[in-house]
Amino acid sequence: MKPLLQPARRIVPAGVLGGIAVACGVFLTATSGWLIVQASTRPVILTLLTAVVGVRTFGIGRPVFRYWERVISHDGALRDLAERRTETYRSLIPLTPARLGRRRRADLLTGVVRDLDDEVDVQVRSLVPLIATLVASVLAIVVAFVLLPVAGAVVAVLALCAVALGVVDGALERRGQRDVLAARGEVQRIAHLYAANTVELQAIHAVDDLARQLAEAQAAAERAARRQVLGRAVGLGGSLLLTGLGVGVMAYAVSGPLGAGALAAPVAALLVFLPLALGDVLGLVPDAVGALVRARVARRRLVGLVDQEPAVADVARERLTPAAPTLRLVDATASWTGAAEHLPPTTLTLAPGEKVLVTGANGSGKSTLLALLARQLDPSAGRYEVDGRDVRTVSLAGIRDLMAVVDDDPHLFNGTVRANLLLAQPDATDRELDAALVHAGLGRWLAGLPDGLDTQLGTGVRGLSGGERARFGIARALVSGRPVVLLDEPVAHLDRPTATAVLGDLMASADRRTVVLVSHQPVLTEAFDRVVALDASPAPPLPSSIGGSS
Amino acid sequence: MRPFDPRLVRELPQTRAPVAALGLLGAAAGVAAIGQAFAIAWLVTALVGGGSLWAPAVTVATILAVRGILSATTEVTATWAGARVAGVLRERILGRWSRATADDRPAPERMLTISTHGASSVEPYVARYLPALVAAAVVPPLAIVTLLVVDWSSALIVVATVPLLPVFAALIGRHTQEATQRRWATQTRLAGHFLDVMRGLPTLVSYGRAEKQADQVAAVGDRHRIATVRTLKIAFLSSAALELLATISVAIVAVWTGMRLAWGNLDLQVALTAILLAPEAYWPIRRVGQEFHAAADGAEAIDALLADVPPACFAGRESMSVRDLSYRYPGANVDVLQGISYAVRPGLTVVTGPSGCGKTTLLELLAGLRTPTAGAAEVPRTHLVTQTPFVLPATVADNLALGTGASPAQIAAACAATGLDRVIAGLPDGTATLLGDNGFGLSAGQRARLGLTRAMLSDAAVVLLDEPTAHLDPASARQVRSVIRDLARTRPVVAVTHDPELAALADAQWPLTERVPA
Structure with a gap:
């Protein structure tokens, strides 16, 4: 990964341009002071005109340079964003899905997108203003030094104090940042719980309990935010305090040479105005520091995620292309983290076309079993064989190409219905897509779409109900034509009649495919050849084999 | 869209204290900024005239120290107010929903969005936009009135040019609206692409399509950059135009006072006060425009969070x-x-x-x-x-x-x-x-x-x-x-x-x- 503070292309030039813009502002104020005092000496009008030209140049220069800086800095930052996004995306592919946590992977990935935004914010919000402040300060020091060396020293001390202030600000903000994030996360979690379960909470009159929890979490978040903002407050307040001291000290510093006749009165006024104008510039530092602190936290999270070892070793190149594979686990165990064992040693043979329901309470290892079969995890002990071959001796893609995995939250991409199905099998014909949707129980839904397969899906366009999404995931699995369908709680969010209907349609259309369905509750047991119970609680009675494989 | 929704304080008494505190601090900061102009003018006049620097220098340092304290207090208060108002709104809407029947509630996804991210987006609205709004409402009138007393002819220049800022902003806005709207849809689509692909990454990996999408991610990122920069150029250009307008207006005041000084019709201290006061009439107005962009989501969310939801009536009968x-x-x-x-x-x-x-x-x-x-x-x-x-x-x-x-x-x-x-x-x-x-x-x-x-x-x-x-x-x-x-x-x-x-x-x-x- 690129270092956080590495300036993107064109960011340093943008910072210099920004510095010139800021310096224009500083010199605009300073020359105005010079102009007024010079005018009060009632000189020849011509000498005033040079100052008028200066005022005009700096007045026009500030917006022009600022515009220029903003365009190229944003262009550079957006280029950097695109590069970092692509790089992060590529490095996440081998970590998907096993290293992205076990639930709510989409939310984790949304967090990655936000973190990348925060990381790139450093370019425009921290690097550019900090470089600009540096450039403007150096220019101000040089000008002051040329006019009166001791004045240059005063400006330099002022700038150094501002740096120290920025460091204090950063330290204070960093200290509070973690608490703020934790407290905000807790508020979001409770608000989510509250909003997503309104009916359930009303049903048991527990609304007030949640309201109380929310109020407590919000009070804690408020306290954390107030603690953290101290850094920013010190930064902003301190820069004004420094400005006042700078102006006062500068007035004393120039009064000597002025009284001795070594310095003209207009120049003395210019020098007094200089720290005043520079104070406005130093006020930009707290914002830059804040963006930096946010970015560092985001960076730490990203590194923690991306710097993981993939959960599966992809070393062998040979591919397998059986039409109807036999899957066999032999005393296989697996782990998501490498530390604890999440599946007890399991031996299981799945004949081609067999329909198996795996049940068990949370934590009994059902999802781990499915991840092992899908080769999202490699066995930490024991073996996993496909048609008698140990999976580690064949290519990862070769195994995964045999499996269609349907999870509890199938993602619908922004795009047409067709594109959403074709990603499972780019060569599928429209007739095959129609058939898959009908088999997944979406025939009537499809018939009601305004543009059929060309209808747009995705955010903000067309909402699908939970049942329709589950069915769409199944349709995708059917389109893929893959001989094994693995379903991880596909109907967990659905009410029972819908769940039964969805699974019934699936079993009816799965024909020769192998189906493994994981569910924490036994559903539609009569449609399966076998029920494997993974926990100690007694399994439901096994019905005689009436599965859809006939 | 209204600059401030009065329902916020009318319907939610708990938000009155934070909003009032921000208003008071904004007014105090405005007075301090005016005071600073007088103090600096005094200091420079004393310096040039060879008078004692002690009193004016201490005054300048004190006023800036007061401004520093006010600014720090405003920061802390604004953050507290942001968290408080967002929290009150969140509690209110969740409370309303959970006392209504399912028929009167919005769709579940919308409830989630409004109560989590919607309420959070109110924080920057209150913490950054409201203080800017207060400053824009307090400081320019204060500066103009003071300037009228100090030097009425400079005040007239300011009075004549300040209204140009909102007028220009509106003109630029109308002129660029069409171009912005035309690009908005494309830009939203491009901006959402990466999030969409990321959220769907497990699906892409599972069907072996993830590698193929990587080039797409890079290509769309590039198109997004080009489209965004094109839109931003309009925004930056209009902001530069407004800045230029403000600068020219201040420069007119400076040249006018300079001329009168040179003719001997004006006192140096008055002239300095005038040129230091004049910018105070312009910058708060420009800042409120800048902050509004960041707060627009919050303003929209406030509308949704203040929605009226009729409570269910539980009869509480004896029998069923x-x-x-x-x-x-x-x-x-x-x-x-x-x-x-x-x-x-x-x-x-x-x-x-x-x-x-x-x-x-x-x-x-x-x-x-x-x-x-x-x-x-x-x-x-x-x-x-x-x-x-x-x-x-x-x-x-x-x-x-x-x-x-x-x-x-x-x-x-x-x-x-x-x-x-x-x-x-x-x-x-x-x-x-x-x-x-x-x-x-x-x-x-x-x-x-x-x-x-x-x-x-x-x-x-x-x-x-x-x-x-x-x-x-x-x-x-x-x-x-x-x-x-x-x-x-x-x-x-x-x-x-x-x-x-x-x-x-x-x-x-x-x-x-x-x-x-x-």
């Missing part, structure tokens, strides 16, 4: 009966229930009927969670155990106290009655065991017993059960049936069920017939 009750889902074109009449008697009543005939909906109507489309439901306070009893990610004890407020002793007694005590004995930390996403997973039977125990602890007059024995193994189902029997001795219990053995235990049957959808 329905007359000619009909219900139709919002947006549906047939009734799911039609003309139902029934009076619930003490003991166990079972509601039977084929799948999809509206049994769960009936329970929700009885529980007051939905408003009947027609007819009337007289209902006392009820406790509804949903099909999958709700489990909060918290301890077993917290879950049993949820909505019941039961004491540990009451919990222990109820657990003994329902057999949940045997389940708890097997948990790692007893009643302190964490349940839910990151905690212990209960099996369906254990969860059913938890739901029934909670029902037993509640003080509701009637208990409603939705498929209490579905998904249970025979042994668990047997236990649950006996618990239901016991529960029905204490108060009326209405259970929706397909379980013939439970139906056989009932004191009354309430058959529902299926309505064939048209």
Whole structure:
């Protein structure tokens, strides 16, 4: 990964341009002071005109340079964003899905997108203003030094104090940042719980309990935010305090040479105005520091995620292309983290076309079993064989190409219905897509779409109900034509009649495919050849084999 | 869009203190900024005139120190106000929703968005935009009035040019609106692409399409950059134009005062005060425009968060009966229930009927969670155990106290009655065991017993059960049936069920017939 503070292309030039813009502002104020005092000496009008030209140049220069800086800095930052996004995306592919946590992977990935935004914010919000402040300060020091060396020293001390202030600000903000994030996360979690379960909470009159929890979490978040903002407050307040001291000290510093006749009165006024104008510039530092602190936290999270070892070793190149594979686990165990064992040693043979329901309470290892079969995890002990071959001796893609995995939250991409199905099998014909949707129980839904397969899906366009999404995931699995369908709680969010209907349609259309369905509750047991119970609680009675494989 | 929604303070008294504090601080900061202009002018005049620097220098340093303290206080107050107002709005809308029936609430996804990110986006609105708005309302008029007193002709220049800022902003806005809107759709689509691909990454990997998308991510990122920079150029250009306008206006004041100084018609200190005051009339107006972009989401969210949601009326009757009750889902074109009449008697009543005939909906109507489309439901306070009893990610004890407020002793007694005590004995930390996403997973039977125990602890007059024995193994189902029997001795219990053995235990049957959808 690129270092956080590495300036993107064109960011340093943008910072210099920004510095010139800021310096224009500083010199605009300073020359105005010079102009007024010079005018009060009632000189020849011509000498005033040079100052008028200066005022005009700096007045026009500030917006022009600022515009220029903003365009190229944003262009550079957006280029950097695109590069970092692509790089992060590529490095996440081998970590998907096993290293992205076990639930709510989409939310984790949304967090990655936000973190990348925060990381790139450093370019425009921290690097550019900090470089600009540096450039403007150096220019101000040089000008002051040329006019009166001791004045240059005063400006330099002022700038150094501002740096120290920025460091204090950063330290204070960093200290509070973690608490703020934790407290905000807790508020979001409770608000989510509250909003997503309104009916359930009303049903048991527990609304007030949640309201109380929310109020407590919000009070804690408020306290954390107030603690953290101290850094920013010190930064902003301190820069004004420094400005006042700078102006006062500068007035004393120039009064000597002025009284001795070594310095003209207009120049003395210019020098007094200089720290005043520079104070406005130093006020930009707290914002830059804040963006930096946010970015560092985001960076730490990203590194923690991306710097993981993939959960599966992809070393062998040979591919397998059986039409109807036999899957066999032999005393296989697996782990998501490498530390604890999440599946007890399991031996299981799945004949081609067999329909198996795996049940068990949370934590009994059902999802781990499915991840092992899908080769999202490699066995930490024991073996996993496909048609008698140990999976580690064949290519990862070769195994995964045999499996269609349907999870509890199938993602619908922004795009047409067709594109959403074709990603499972780019060569599928429209007739095959129609058939898959009908088999997944979406025939009537499809018939009601305004543009059929060309209808747009995705955010903000067309909402699908939970049942329709589950069915769409199944349709995708059917389109893929893959001989094994693995379903991880596909109907967990659905009410029972819908769940039964969805699974019934699936079993009816799965024909020769192998189906493994994981569910924490036994559903539609009569449609399966076998029920494997993974926990100690007694399994439901096994019905005689009436599965859809006939 | 209005710059400030007065409903925020009118309807929510808790937001008045933070908003008033921001207003006061803004006004004080404005006065300090005006004072600073006078102090600096005094200092420079004293310096040039060879007078004593001590008094003016200390005044300058003091005023800037006061401004520093005010600025720091404003920062802290603004952050507190942002968190407070966002929090109050979030609590308000969630409270309203949870006191309304399902028919009066927005779609679940919308509820989630409004109450989480929507409410959070109010924070920058209050913390950054409102202080800028206060400054824009206070500082320019103050500066102009002061300038009128100090040097009326400079004030006239400012009065003539300040209105140009909003006029110019509006003109630029109108001129660029079309271009911005034309690009908005494209830009939103491009901006959303990466999020969409990332959220779908597990799907892409699973179907072997992830590598192919990587080039797409890079290409779309590049197009997004080009489109965004094009839009930003318009925004930056208009901001530069406004800045130039303000600078030229201040320069006119400077040149005008300079000329009069040179003619000997003006005092130096007055002139310096005038050129230091003039910029104070312009920058707050430009800043409010800049902050508004960042706060636009918040302004929109405030509108959604202040939405009116009619509360449900719980009759709180003694007995439970329905007359000619009909219900139709919002947006549906047939009734799911039609003309139902029934009076619930003490003991166990079972509601039977084929799948999809509206049994769960009936329970929700009885529980007051939905408003009947027609007819009337007289209902006392009820406790509804949903099909999958709700489990909060918290301890077993917290879950049993949820909505019941039961004491540990009451919990222990109820657990003994329902057999949940045997389940708890097997948990790692007893009643302190964490349940839910990151905690212990209960099996369906254990969860059913938890739901029934909670029902037993509640003080509701009637208990409603939705498929209490579905998904249970025979042994668990047997236990649950006996618990239901016991529960029905204490108060009326209405259970929706397909379980013939439970139906056989009932004191009354309430058959529902299926309505064939048209």
